[in-house]
Amino acid sequence: MSIKAEEISALIKQQLANYQDEISVEETGTVTYVGDGIARAHGLENALAGELLEFDSGVYGMVQNLESNDVGIVVLGDFTKITEGDTVKRTGRIMEVPVGDAMIGRVVNSLGQPVDGKGEIKTDKTRPIERKAPGVMERKSVFQPLQTGMKAIDSLVPIGRGQRELIIGDRKTGKTTVGIDTIINQKGQDMICIYVAIGQKESTVRSQVETLTKYGAMDYTIVVTAGPSEPAPLLYIAPYAGAAMGEEFMFNGKHVLIIYDDLSKQADAYRELSLILRRPPGREAYPGDIFYTHSRLLERAAKLSDALGGGSMTAMPIVETKAGDISAYIPTNVISITDGQIFLDSDSFYSGVRPAIDAGTSVSRVGGDAQIKAMKKVAGTLRLDLASYHELESFAQFGSDLDEVTQAKLNRGARTVEVLKQPLHSPLPVEKQVLILYALTHGYLDDIKLDDIAKFESDLFDFFDASHADLLETIAKTGDLPDNDKMEAAVSDFVKTFQPADDDKSEPVANK
Numbered sequence: 001m002s003i004k005a006e007e008i009s010a011l012i013k014q015q016l017a018n019y020q021d022e023i024s025v026e027e028t029g030t031v032t033y034v035g036d037g038i039a040r041a042h043g044l045e046n047a048l049a050g051e052l053l054e055f056d057s058g059v060y061g062m063v064q065n066l067e068s069n070d071v072g073i074v075v076l077g078d079f080t081k082i083t084e085g086d087t088v089k090r091t092g093r094i095m096e097v098p099v100g101d102a103m104i105g106r107v108v109n110s111l112g113q114p115v116d117g118k119g120e121i122k123t124d125k126t127r128p129i130e131r132k133a134p135g136v137m138e139r140k141s142v143f144q145p146l147q148t149g150m151k152a153i154d155s156l157v158p159i160g161r162g163q164r165e166l167i168i169g170d171r172k173t174g175k176t177t178v179g180i181d182t183i184i185n186q187k188g189q190d191m192i193c194i195y196v197a198i199g200q201k202e203s204t205v206r207s208q209v210e211t212l213t214k215y216g217a218m219d220y221t222i223v224v225t226a227g228p229s230e231p232a233p234l235l236y237i238a239p240y241a242g243a244a245m246g247e248e249f250m251f252n253g254k255h256v257l258i259i260y261d262d263l264s265k266q267a268d269a270y271r272e273l274s275l276i277l278r279r280p281p282g283r284e285a286y287p288g289d290i291f292y293t294h295s296r297l298l299e300r301a302a303k304l305s306d307a308l309g310g311g312s313m314t315a316m317p318i319v320e321t322k323a324g325d326i327s328a329y330i331p332t333n334v335i336s337i338t339d340g341q342i343f344l345d346s347d348s349f350y351s352g353v354r355p356a357i358d359a360g361t362s363v364s365r366v367g368g369d370a371q372i373k374a375m376k377k378v379a380g381t382l383r384l385d386l387a388s389y390h391e392l393e394s395f396a397q398f399g400s401d402l403d404e405v406t407q408a409k410l411n412r413g414a415r416t417v418e419v420l421k422q423p424l425h426s427p428l429p430v431e432k433q434v435l436i437l438y439a440l441t442h443g444y445l446d447d448i449k450l451d452d453i454a455k456f457e458s459d460l461f462d463f464f465d466a467s468h469a470d471l472l473e474t475i476a477k478t479g480d481l482p483d484n485d486k487m488e489a490a491v492s493d494f495v496k497t498f499q500p501a502d503d504d505k506s507e508p509v510a511n512k
């Protein structure tokens with residue numbers, strides 16, 4: 001076998017050419033492993049945690065694990081286009097998403113790219129998806145209300161701007177509806193809303209966007225979606241991307257409401273990619289830092305100090321429970337991170353109490369400071385009324401054997417439950433909520449049949465709109481109840497004229 005001199009020189013030349021590559025070894029690496037949504041690469045010694053990387057095929061990845069020999073990368077796109085031996089480049093940038101006014105009204109993916117077919121988003125501002133939450137001195141106590149428009153929430157578990165309130169419940173108990181209706185109610189409230197849909201069917205997200213559009217809510221809303229068919233890393237980063245978009249507004253002195261729907265699916269996605277990255281599994285196979293995953297996200301919701309412009313970001317994370325078990329791992333974690341929770345109960349939901357808010361287990365730890373005075377006055381006894389009602393409910397079957405006080409409590413309780421019901425997508429302005437709760441707590445509903453309460457409410461609103469708009473305006477403007485005599489006179493006037501749907505006389509005892 002003879003060796004040709006040209007071949008040798010060609011080989012040497014090739015080696016020399018390759019030597020050039022070796023010099024830039026600091027900035028590029030070689031893929032050594034590709035798996036579902038993740039990759040490992042060798043030779044990225046200087047990569048930063050969270051840095052954005054670019055693969056040969058143009059797909060982006062984010063550095064997740066820094067190990068002695070290689071880095072673990074989550075692939076933010078189609079990982080099937082990556083093969084072993086591909087080069088992967090450092091970009092020197094931490095993962096960012098586009099932010100700013102141009103995002104409003106759009107539906108985007110976790111990378112901030114539009115998915116609504118309405119063309120390019122023109123903004124040159126970006127923000128890193130991970131950011132340290134504002135510190136103690138940068139914050140201020142929550143004091144402005146965030147009206148959800150739902151009687152049961154605004155009266156019993158009031159939410160303040162900058163608060164983190166968890167919405168928790170089994171599947172199909174109206175969790176998403178609470179979020180969507182809250183967004184709908186922000187119309188004209190100087191609030192920018194971000195709805196982050198994590199792992200939700202494309203068809204579901206589509207119908208939510210249609211609902212928001214129908215009620216004119218897309219004018220102030222950004223929808224971030226990471227569908228179930230997308231790789232786990234995109235589901236994992238979706239809430240951080242949404243938070244980054246919200247922070248842009250918050251740090252410019254604006255008010256933001258962000259809904260993460262839901263963090264259970266995000267936790268599952270994170271568990272998936274952690275296991276493929278071979279991080280050791282902990283309780284329920286979630287990785288050890290699952291608590292930090294949620295706490296650092298929710299801490300970014302804040303009410304900023306005046307020096308920082310006084311903006312706010314209110315977070316409403318949603319968590320799904322299994323069979324009402326709020327003591328499972330993810331629910332307990334998120335409960336301990338948030339400033340309260342709204343628990344939606346499936347039994348109530350199926351018995352027709354919607355929204356199915358369980359007053360006993362739902363709390364708001366800071367929102368009370370933000371509740372308007374008028375609401376405080378009329379809703380003060382509601383929680384107690386409901387609690388004693390549920391306690392006495394089991395006795396209700398004995399009917400007339402009960403003493404008068406107990407009967408009165410049952411009667412009032414049943415009416416309270418009825419008043420707190422609210423149909424889909426019909427948020428109420430706070431002054432009207434105050435009005436109906438005023439009628440309830442002052443006993444005007446005690447003689448009204450349960451079936452007539454919905455009619456009583458809408459007729460009462462019509463009556464006030466027509467002849468006592470000034471009283472409603474006082475509540476809305478001052479946040480306090482108008483003169484009690486005036487209120488009483490107006491409501492009694494209405495009660496005198498109220499016509500129930502049919503002429504049956506009202507039943508004296510709470511009928512269940």
Ligand SMILES: Nc1ncnc2c1ncn2[C@@H]1O[C@H](COP(=O)(O)OP(=O)(O)OP(=O)(O)O)[C@@H](O)[C@H]1O
Pocket residue numbers: 169170171172173174175176177178320354355422423424
């Ligand atoms: N207040 C309400 N009045 C009437 N129907 C309601 C109300 N709230 C929710 N629903 C209906 O109940 C169904 C489930 O609601 P929703 O999708 O909000 O629940 P979810 O808990 O988010 O469900 P999932 O577990 O699928 O995420 C929907 O069809 C919705 O229209």
Ligand SMILES: [Mg+2]
Pocket residue numbers: 175176177261
């Ligand atoms: Mg839902």
